[in-house]
Amino acid sequence: MTIYLPIAELSVNIFVILGMGAAVGFLSGMFGVGGGFLITPLLIFYNIPPAVAVATGANQVVASSVSGALAHFRRGTLDIKLGLVLLVGGLAGATVGIQIFSMLRRLGQLDLIISLLYVVFLGSVGGLMLWESVNSLRRAAQNKSVSLRKPGQHNWVHRLPFKMRFKRSKLYLSVIPVIFLGFAIGILTSVMGVGGGFIMVPAMIYLLRIPTSVVIGTSLFQIIFVTAFTTVVQATTNFSVDIVLAWLLMIAGVIGAQYGVRVGQKMRGEQLRAGLALLVLGVGIRLGLDLVLPPDEIYSVVSGSFGF
Amino acid sequence: MRAAVLMCVLSLCASLPAMAQLADPPVTVNEKFSERIDIGISTNEIAITSDFSGADITVFGAIEGADELLLATFAYDVVVALEGPRATSTVRRKERVAGIWINRHSIRFEPIPASYSMSSTRPLPNIANLMELASRDIGIDNIRLVPTGGVGDGSRLTEFREALRRIKQASGLYQRDPTGVQFISKALFRAAVRLPANIPVGQHKVRAVLYKNNQFVMEKVIPLRVVKTGLEQFIYNFAHTHSFAYGIVAVLLATLTGWLGSIIFRKD
Numbered sequence: 001m002t003i004y005l006p007i008a009e010l011s012v013n014i015f016v017i018l019g020m021g022a023a024v025g026f027l028s029g030m031f032g033v034g035g036g037f038l039i040t041p042l043l044i045f046y047n048i049p050p051a052v053a054v055a056t057g058a059n060q061v062v063a064s065s066v067s068g069a070l071a072h073f074r075r076g077t078l079d080i081k082l083g084l085v086l087l088v089g090g091l092a093g094a095t096v097g098i099q100i101f102s103m104l105r106r107l108g109q110l111d112l113i114i115s116l117l118y119v120v121f122l123g124s125v126g127g128l129m130l131w132e133s134v135n136s137l138r139r140a141a142q143n144k145s146v147s148l149r150k151p152g153q154h155n156w157v158h159r160l161p162f163k164m165r166f167k168r169s170k171l172y173l174s175v176i177p178v179i180f181l182g183f184a185i186g187i188l189t190s191v192m193g194v195g196g197g198f199i200m201v202p203a204m205i206y207l208l209r210i211p212t213s214v215v216i217g218t219s220l221f222q223i224i225f226v227t228a229f230t231t232v233v234q235a236t237t238n239f240s241v242d243i244v245l246a247w248l249l250m251i252a253g254v255i256g257a258q259y260g261v262r263v264g265q266k267m268r269g270e271q272l273r274a275g276l277a278l279l280v281l282g283v284g285i286r287l288g289l290d291l292v293l294p295p296d297e298i299y300s301v302v303s304g305s306f307g308f
Numbered sequence: 309m310r311a312a313v314l315m316c317v318l319s320l321c322a323s324l325p326a327m328a329q330l331a332d333p334p335v336t337v338n339e340k341f342s343e344r345i346d347i348g349i350s351t352n353e354i355a356i357t358s359d360f361s362g363a364d365i366t367v368f369g370a371i372e373g374a375d376e377l378l379l380a381t382f383a384y385d386v387v388v389a390l391e392g393p394r395a396t397s398t399v400r401r402k403e404r405v406a407g408i409w410i411n412r413h414s415i416r417f418e419p420i421p422a423s424y425s426m427s428s429t430r431p432l433p434n435i436a437n438l439m440e441l442a443s444r445d446i447g448i449d450n451i452r453l454v455p456t457g458g459v460g461d462g463s464r465l466t467e468f469r470e471a472l473r474r475i476k477q478a479s480g481l482y483q484r485d486p487t488g489v490q491f492i493s494k495a496l497f498r499a500a501v502r503l504p505a506n507i508p509v510g511q512h513k514v515r516a517v518l519y520k521n522n523q524f525v526m527e528k529v530i531p532l533r534v535v536k537t538g539l540e541q542f543i544y545n546f547a548h549t550h551s552f553a554y555g556i557v558a559v560l561l562a563t564l565t566g567w568l569g570s571i572i573f574r575k576d
């Protein structure tokens with residue numbers, strides 16, 4: 001059964017799209033990532049023009065983040081105060097990121113820069129997380145302490161001024177690194193067209209020492225707003241948000257996310273981190289191979305607005 | 309019976325109002341021959357609905373004043389092509405730089421049909437010589453690809469042209485059926501032309517060309533509009549004319565879907 005996408009201007013198999021949405025939704029619910037870094041490459045692989053894939057991916061992530069964040073809110077695993085502080089930096093970063101995006105496009109080779117950013121970030125974040133979580137899984141197997149929050153051990157982050165109390169997270173932390181983290185991820189959101197959860201989650205866990213349970217809900221909460229902002233900007237500048245495609249992905253994604261959240265709740269923190277690490281690393285390696293391996297077709301054609 | 313079909317075909321042609329809008333002359337004639345070709349299609353508009361997955365259109369036509377003997381010896385050949393709106397194309401070539409494959413060279417070509425679906429009575433080389441076919445842009449391999457702007461060293465121009473044709477065919481936008489035109493009675497023929505699912509919207513044209521003993525006799529062109537309809541048209545217009553409101557609606561729809569989803573699945 002096919003459906004015509006009015007903005008992408010092509011017909012797609014409705015079940016393929018629904019399947020993609022459900023699979024990505026499940027993973028995003030389980031690991032607390034928006035899924036943008038999965039859905040965008042998948043759509044491009046299915047011949048959706050990249051400009052439409054990036055913009056529509058952001059739109060879809062809004063829905064999966066809303067439903068995921070609400071589920072976490074009910075369970076009390078969402079720190080709204082922390083999320084709002086992150087958001088201040090996030091929106092500022094997204095604004096700066098849009099300027100960088102336009103600049104890169106003027107210079108040409110935007111696709112290459114995006115691919116390289118994906119490979120570098122996914123590869124390093126995934127590798128570091130895998131290393132850490134495998135170590136804690138090994139320690140857990142030997143019945144040693146698996147807590148990331150070693151009492152009495154503070155890093156440089158905890159010596160910064162402007163401290164604020166985050167009750168939900170049981171933290172007393174400076175707002176500077178939180179806003180800075182939000183800002184950096186805001187830039188990546190606009191340039192790479194992703195929510196940034198795959199960087200946000202590990203950064204909150206390892207740099208800010210926020211408990212894993214709170215991290216996922218809070219990350220989803222701030223992703224809602226940053227991706228909503230990106231969607232509106234993409235719609236007004238590139239006219240590339242396909243609402244039909246986005247809605248199909250959303251419906252399947254929201255259903256998948258509900259099951260993902262439940263599975264995630266049954267897993268231990270270090271297992272979740274190892275799973276997310278493998279997923280992030282896998283996508284990073286896949287994109288890296290595309291850059292290095294000789295392509296099947298070394299020519300490409302662009303005609304009209306979004307390519308053939 | 310033949311007269312009745314011909315009448316029907318002609319009346320269809322006469323009722324096409326968009327004919328005058330075409331830039332090309334609707335008829336090109338070689339005065340050496342007295343034979344004439346005429347074609348008709350059941351509709352002058354293809355509507356892209358939400359379940360559009362490509363379409364087959366049948367073009368009916370007739371050869372007027374055809375010689376009975378020549379018809380019997382298959383001396384007449386017909387080529388029917390559906391050409392999409394013209395658009396410029398940029399072909400890029402990847403090269404390995406420091407171990408990474410990146411786009412290095414590009415050539416931009418003057419507007420060519422965005423889609424091209426062709427049917428003929430026989431394979432094109434049997435119908436006419438290459439020069440003749442190329443002069444009329446007939447056949448995927450004969451569509452003129454003229455580079456614009458700087459070509460660089462130009463030594464790869466042929467490769468770039470071949471790549472453009474190859475990619476257009478791989479994506480289904482360029483198609484050919486060398487036996488798609490069939491004579492249903494002596495001088496009446498039927499041509500099946502396939503429209504791919506990714507057909508571009510806009511003004512298309514159906515071209516029918518008659519050859520007699522490898523010589524050009526006449527070309528007839530009729531317009532065919534491919535349009536979005538209903539909801540698809542509304543969404544497209546809304547996204548382009550009220551883009552900010554469209555963005556807000558997209559975000560609200562996403563929020564609503566996410567919220568409803570979390571309510572429906574709220575069991576625990």
